[in-house]
Amino acid sequence: MYKNIESGPGKIFLSQIKTPQVGLHNFDKKELSKLSQSLNDLKYNLALPIVSLSDEEDKFFLMTGLPIYESAIKSGLEQIWVFLIAHKKHEVEKLIEQFALQSKLNDQVIDSEDIKNFVEFLNNPESILTKIRGRGEKYAKKIESKRPYNSAEDIQKQLGPKQSLYWLTAYKEWKNQS
Template identity: 50%
Template structure:
């Protein structure tokens, strides 16, 4: 195991689902999302996002701290085991580590490649493109985008439309086309 925080050890682990104790009955995530993830898990046979668990007083039992929706989807998919991030500490100590993990996970966004920018530029410069098909772009923003055409680069988009907003639209466009 790797020392994580003030001597707390941690590591990715492959656990049998019945080794994981779950306090809540459901995550509140919609059935359609759970079903979509479940189908993906059936196809791949493993999860890429790692729920976080900590040890309990009982041997070979772990308490689920994050990722209940992933756990639910794994159960629905009929998986026997899932990958988790195991924190070898009691829940009170593990909770301190979770704050840092959640903060860092927000920074783990997909990388925007040069090809993504090129495709986005072609899309928003094309007068036949339905700009409202980009998640988050309503008719008012679509008009703003079309009124400021043409765009020559990512910097040009950011200058004309705003850095944060245009980056969010680029990410949404990339995700929607995948």
């Protein structure tokens, strides 16, 4: 039945996807609404849910990406991009852990321009540091007290490598949303 199917990305019809018998879990309704609007505007998805083979011909089990699937339905899409792993569901469940690990390592690239803008942002007394999601007043005061910063290395030295990376990634996310 599936002799010629290989693992890899592909576009399939939503009607070919078998989902769990449960509805959406506790997903943030605001995020889901934004996702639905994005799918409606783009007409395709950028993140690839994982699907596996089922016993039915031309049907696939949804293994990850239930919010993407639900938002695609809400947006009226007929097809979405998926990553098909050409194995049965019970075999794919073992691979999901590896997928999660690799996904964590697939963060958005931060380039030198981002770092330059970040240093300028932290040094600017007009910057409202608490506008960055997840960054509180207490830590903003600490950053202000250690100004000026000369470079990313200086920020790491002053604030610690972990905190400076958290701030930089949150800053880039905030800038991309602004």
